[in-house]
Amino acid sequence: MSRTEFATEIKALLKLAAPLSVAQLAQMMMGVVGTLAAGRLGVQALAAQALGATTFALVLITAYGLMAGIDPHVARAVGRGELDRAGAQWRQSLWVGLFGGMPLVALLWAAPLGLRAMGQEPGVVSDTAAYLHTAAPGLIPAMWYASTRSFCSAVGHPRPVMVVAVLANVLNAVLAFWWVDLGWGLPGIAAASLLCRLVMAGSLIAWVQVSPVFARMRGPWNLPEWRELRPQLLSGLPLAIQFGLEVTGFVLITLWAGLLGTAVLAAHEVAMSIASLAFQVPFSLGTAAAMRVGIAVGSRNPNGIRRAGWTAFGLAGAFAVLSGVAMLAGRGWLAAQYLPKADAAVVELTMHFLVFAAAFQVADGLQAVGFGVLRGLDDTRVPMWFNVLGFALLGLPMSYVLVFRLGQPADRLWWGLSLALAVIAAALMLRFRAMTRRFARV
Numbered sequence: 001m002s003r004t005e006f007a008t009e010i011k012a013l014l015k016l017a018a019p020l021s022v023a024q025l026a027q028m029m030m031g032v033v034g035t036l037a038a039g040r041l042g043v044q045a046l047a048a049q050a051l052g053a054t055t056f057a058l059v060l061i062t063a064y065g066l067m068a069g070i071d072p073h074v075a076r077a078v079g080r081g082e083l084d085r086a087g088a089q090w091r092q093s094l095w096v097g098l099f100g101g102m103p104l105v106a107l108l109w110a111a112p113l114g115l116r117a118m119g120q121e122p123g124v125v126s127d128t129a130a131y132l133h134t135a136a137p138g139l140i141p142a143m144w145y146a147s148t149r150s151f152c153s154a155v156g157h158p159r160p161v162m163v164v165a166v167l168a169n170v171l172n173a174v175l176a177f178w179w180v181d182l183g184w185g186l187p188g189i190a191a192a193s194l195l196c197r198l199v200m201a202g203s204l205i206a207w208v209q210v211s212p213v214f215a216r217m218r219g220p221w222n223l224p225e226w227r228e229l230r231p232q233l234l235s236g237l238p239l240a241i242q243f244g245l246e247v248t249g250f251v252l253i254t255l256w257a258g259l260l261g262t263a264v265l266a267a268h269e270v271a272m273s274i275a276s277l278a279f280q281v282p283f284s285l286g287t288a289a290a291m292r293v294g295i296a297v298g299s300r301n302p303n304g305i306r307r308a309g310w311t312a313f314g315l316a317g318a319f320a321v322l323s324g325v326a327m328l329a330g331r332g333w334l335a336a337q338y339l340p341k342a343d344a345a346v347v348e349l350t351m352h353f354l355v356f357a358a359a360f361q362v363a364d365g366l367q368a369v370g371f372g373v374l375r376g377l378d379d380t381r382v383p384m385w386f387n388v389l390g391f392a393l394l395g396l397p398m399s400y401v402l403v404f405r406l407g408q409p410a411d412r413l414w415w416g417l418s419l420a421l422a423v424i425a426a427a428l429m430l431r432f433r434a435m436t437r438r439f440a441r442v
Contacts, residue, residue, distance in 0.1 A: 009292075009311040016288035017281075017315075019158040023149065023165035024280035030172050030196065031057070034189045035273050037176045039338060041185060043346070047262045048127030049186055050254065050269035051120065055111045055128070056135055058244070058251045059104050060142055065243030066100050067093065067146040069236020072378035074154040075291045079298020083155065087217030090151035090208075092228040096236065097143035099224075108136035120258050127186055134190035141201035148204045154291050157213055164203045172196040238380040242371065242387050249391035249420060253399060253413050260403070263346045264410045270338040271353035275361070278323040282316040282365035286372025293376025297439070306436045309373040313366060313429065320365035327358035349410075356414035363421035370428025377435050386427045395420025 031053050038049035070093045077086040112129035116122070149161045172192050179188030208214045250272065257268040289312035296304030327334070331354040335347045374383050399416030402408045 005307055006311060009307045010315065013285065013288050013292060013308065013312055013315065016153055016156075016158055016291060017285045019162035020149070020153060020284035020287055021281045022162040023158075024284050025277065026162075026165035026169035028277050028280050029169050030193050032273055032277060033169075033173045033176050034193065035269065035338060037180045037189050038186065039340065040177075040180060043262055043266050044124060045127060045186060046269065047121075047258070047265045048124045049131060049189065050265055051115060051124060051128040051258065052131035052135065052186070052190070054251050054254045054269075055115070055132060056108060056139075058247050059108055060139060061247040062240050062244035063097075063101060063104055063139060063143050064146050065240035066236040067097060067143050068150065068239045068243075068375060069093075069096070069232040069234070069380075070147050071150050071154070071287075071290045071375050072235060072294045072297075073231055074151055075294025075376060076298035076378075078154050078156075078291075079295035083216045084219060086151065086155060087214070087219055088222075089228055089232070090147060090217070091219070091221055092225060093147040093151075093232060094144055094205075095224045096229065096232060097140060097147060101140035101143050105136045105139050108132050108139065115255075118255060118259075120255070121262070124258075124262070131186040131190045134187045135193055138194040138197035141197045144201040145197065145204055148201070148208060150287070150291075151217075152204070152208070153287060154294070155214070155217060157211075160204060160207045160211070164200050164207070168196040168200045168203070171199065235375075235378055235380050238384045239375065242380065242384040245384070245387040245391055249387075249396055249417065252396060253417060256400065256403065256413060257410065260410050263343075263349065266339070267346055267349040267353055268410075268413070270335065270350045271357045273338070274327065274334055274354065275357035275364070278320075278327070278361060279364055279368065281319050281323070282368040283372075285312050285316050285319075285365075286369040286375075288312070288372075289369055290372040290376035293373050294378075297377060302436065302439045305377070305439055308376070309369075309432050309436065312369045312373060316365040316369040317362055320361040324358040324361035327354050327361070331355065331358075352411060353414065356411060356418065360414070360418040360421050363418065363425045366425035367421055367428055370425060370432060373432050374428065374435065377432075377439070379431070379435055382431060383428060386424050386431075389427070390420035390424040394423060 034049055034053055035046065038046045070089060074086045074089050077089065111132055112125055115125045115128060152158050152161050175192035175195065176189045179192060254268060254272065258265040289308055292308035293305050296308060331351045334354065335350040339347050339350060371383055395416035398419055399413045402412035402415060403410060
């Protein structure tokens with residue numbers, strides 16, 4: 001790859017990824033705002049919000065995987081110049097969100113029963129139930145927003161995604177703190193997020209329907225059509241499993257932290273919240289790379305596939321190093337912002353966990369891009385097994401044995417996460433290398 005090609009690809013990736021990163025960070029700020037607002041209610045409320053938000057995230061990210069099935073198909077249609085078909089695929093994806101979301105909402109409503117069975121503290125579970133019962137219906141509009149975000153990115157107009165997400169996030173912050181101050185507690189925080197997800201989905205869909213830049217992609221709103229839904233589901237179901245397996249690893253670590261006490265859970269939640277916030281940039285790079293790779297596939301450009309993929313890997317690695325250094329340097333200030341009323345011991349433990357969160361930034365960023373570039377190739381089944389290897393067979397058993405069998409400190413929970421992410425990142429990069437060579441021979 002020449003220096004000119006590299007610079008051109010960086011510009012194209014950042015043009016897509018920058019608005020998506022802002023949008024992703026705005027969405028993540030909904031969780032951060034929830035954590036900050038819950039922190040004003042005390043440590044038990046913060047722990048309950050951690051369980052609720054983590055459980056919601058498990059189901060939400062799995063749902064995002066299902067909706068990501070649209071990515072390679074819309075991008076390839078754009079690469080072939082078939083903009084009307086790209087629009088038809090987007091409209092059909094909304095049916096996937098509706099029918100796929102309803103059982104997931106029911107699962108969230110039933111989740112407190114599982115938390116009680118796991119042995120979480122009864123008072124914390126009761127507060128968590130109040131949070132989840134209010135927040136759960138927001139899952140379906142979140143899925144609609146996800147597919148519309150992918151569609152806007154694929155056709156080269158991601159800016160509305162950013163604008164909608166930022167404005168909705170401001171609304172969420174105002175409502176969450178206001179309703180907490182009114183005494184609504186955790187249900188008030190959940191209601192704010194529900195309302196904002198409705199606003200985000202409705203506003204973005206309306207934008208697509210009225211903006212002249214989408215005129216060539218508009219068409220009739222048909223009933224579900226199997227011809228359009230089948231390829232999305234074949235791509236999306238493995239992605240749902242893949243996303244679900246990854247977030248399940250993080251959820252289990254959080255639940256295990258809860259078994260070690262409220263203080264450990266609160267400290268872990270803060271460190272994970274900050275790490276998740278930083279993750280949104282490489283995740284957005286992965287989404288942008290999926291579109292760039294998919295467009296290159298549609299236009300039959302093997303060099304474009306390689307260029308988009310490896311450039312995205314490089315950008316993600318560079319950002320991960322910078323974010324890790326920032327976490328290390330500012331861990332004291334960050335802990336103090338999240339835990340203004342906590343004991344010094346909880347703040348100290350949070351700072352300790354942030355060291356481990358900083359350490360796995362590179363592996364986490366590279367695996368986010370790896371899944372994205374392979375999604376652009378519509379390679380979703382084999383990467384799913386990488387998560388099985390990394391989390392189910394290596395990382396999670398290591399964390400559990402170290403803490404609950406060998407009695408080592410709570411920070412060993414993060415060791416397993418680091419191992420899983422490193423193995424997955426390496427496997428994805430090797431897989432992309434092999435797939436690009438295969439495309440070059442076709």
